[in-house]
Amino acid sequence: MSLIDTQWLSEWSYPSNLENVAKFQAQIYSSLLKSLESSLKPRTIERHYLNLLLLGSHVLKEFEYYPENNEIENVNEFAQYLISNFITMFEGPLVHEEHEESQQKSFDATCKKLFKHVHDKGF
Numbered sequence: 001m002s003l004i005d006t007q008w009l010s011e012w013s014y015p016s017n018l019e020n021v022a023k024f025q026a027q028i029y030s031s032l033l034k035s036l037e038s039s040l041k042p043r044t045i046e047r048h049y050l051n052l053l054l055l056g057s058h059v060l061k062e063f064e065y066y067p068e069n070n071e072i073e074n075v076n077e078f079a080q081y082l083i084s085n086f087i088t089m090f091e092g093p094l095v096h097e098e099h100e101e102s103q104q105k106s107f108d109a110t111c112k113k114l115f116k117h118v119h120d121k122g123f
Helices: 003-011 016-036 042-065 067-071 075-085 100-119
Strands: none
Touching: 003 016, 003 042, 016 042, 016 067, 016 075, 016 100, 042 100, 067 100, 075 100
């Protein structure tokens, strides 16, 4: 696991039984940001990073709430679960219920990039 991957893990709080899920998530998110670095400005990368932190927290809460999902064993299974249950080619989950629509649009843009990245990379 790279230094970037471990930075994600230090940002999220999660029970120990979700450590593998958090690691899979960190690998995918790090891979996305690395692929975007060459084409986007640092501020845009930071916005995507913050949106992915938010998505990661949301996903981990769902896994904690529904323990039957904790049996995912590798990054490929997690990637498929992520795009089957949380993100689409158009948007991500509603996480900004109390925030402005522009924040949700920014979050959705990140989720769309993540969806495309997972499909293109073939996790």
